[in-house]
Amino acid sequence: MxxxxxxxxxxxxxxxxxxxxxxxxxxxxxxxxxxxxxxxxxxxxxxxxxxxxxxxxxxxxxxxxxxxxxxxxxxxxxxxxxxxxxxxxxxxxxxxxxxxxxxxxxxxxxxxxxxxxxxxxxxxxEKELLRGTLRGCIKVLIDILNLVSPEAFSRGERIKRLMMHVLKRIGMANPLKYELAGMLSQIGMVAVPQEIIFKRFRGMELSPEEAQIYRMHATVASTLLSQIPRMTDVVEIVGHQIDCMNASNESPLPESARLLNICLQYDDLDQLGVDKEAAIDNLRPQWAALAPELFKAFEETVFSDDGYVPRFLSFKDILPGMILRQDIFDEGNTLIMAKGQEITEIARLRLSKLRESFRLPDEINVLVPLRSE
Missing domain, CATH: 3.40.50.2300 (Response regulator)
Structure with a gap:
């Protein structure tokens, strides 16, 4: 000491x-x-x-x-x-x-x-105990989300990565609360029926009742996360993720929640196949006025080289750190892993086990980190 x-x-x-x-x-x-x-x-x-x-x-x-x-x-x-x-x-x-x-x-x-x-x-x-409790709670929540809704889990992973790239460009010294907010932004999806998630993520029109159920996920997430110590900042960010409003709103979006909302809107467009330029043009009228500096950093991030190259690889060549560019289904058309999920050792082991029981694609469409090339 x-x-x-x-x-x-x-x-x-x-x-x-x-x-x-x-x-x-x-x-x-x-x-x-x-x-x-x-x-x-x-x-x-x-x-x-x-x-x-x-x-x-x-x-x-x-x-x-x-x-x-x-x-x-x-x-x-x-x-x-x-x-x-x-x-x-x-x-x-x-x-x-x-x-x-x-x-x-x-x-x-x-x-x-x-x-x-x-x-x-x-x-x-005491600090280590709280830190361990926090890590453990977050891991349990993320594991549950991955089991219940692979699509929502993958969306959270995509949002987290995009937010961290933007924050790195800004030069934020301690982005932990944003990393956690991105990772946990979709945890409320555990309360949303899968058919509604399926329709929403594919741009299909929701009925008024379905739309109301879908919008509940932010409140559910806030309620879950508020039970974890020292998550007040994260709760504020996650709880406002549906509030993509304009600058004239009487209750303006908190500054801390703006980046998450930009990333969520961009991800919606990206998953529908909208190209980068069109997606940014779609977001610019709202966000260039509401958060000009943040949107500028976001735009630069989207158009910068993200350090990955697309490849079709056989399973034996798939390595941790690569990112799926396709949904993977089993023979019963059940989603196993969703587009945008990062391959981890656990994910690779899961694929290996599933290959023993189900017919999976011979080649998988992935993004490969340039350092692996």
């Missing part, structure tokens, strides 16, 4: 280094600016200890910045001033775990650091 100690007095840092370096992975910084630089270049640190009285930026402000940069780090204050008001400010602004006064015996500092490390481990364990 890494420990950072920040003080503007060199002799104090030297003393702490001698007493602590054999026990901990210790970094010292002479003043708050060096401390912030160490956080960026050497972090994360399990425990950060700061002197209170430092020129330019006192320990209260410094630890508040530490909280912003590394919120999981356990923060402690070391000072020679018995200032009650400073102590209260440090606790309130920096969420201080311990407040140590100078001169502080090495044994006392060691006990405080050990307690801080234990607290850091507990926080990290």
């Amino acid at each position: 890494k420990i950072l100690v920040v003080d503007d007095e060199r002799h104090i840092l030297d003393s702490l280094r001698r007493g602590l370096m054999r026990r901990y992975d210790l970094t010292t910084a002479e003043g708050p600016e060096e401390g912030l630089a160490a956080l960026h270049s050497l972090g994360p640190f399990a425990v950060v200890i700061s002197d209170l009285a430092m020129p330019g930026m006192d320990g209260v402000k410094f630890l508040a910045k530490v909280k912003d940069i590394s919120p999981l780090s356990v923060r402690m204050m070391l000072t020679g001033h018995g200032d009650f008001e400073s102590s209260v400010a440090a606790v309130n602004e920096g969420n201080i775990f311990r407040f140590l006064t100078k001169p502080c015996p090495v044994d006392a500092i060691i006990r405080a650091i050990d307690a801080g490390i234990e607290q850091y481990r507990l926080v990290m364990a």
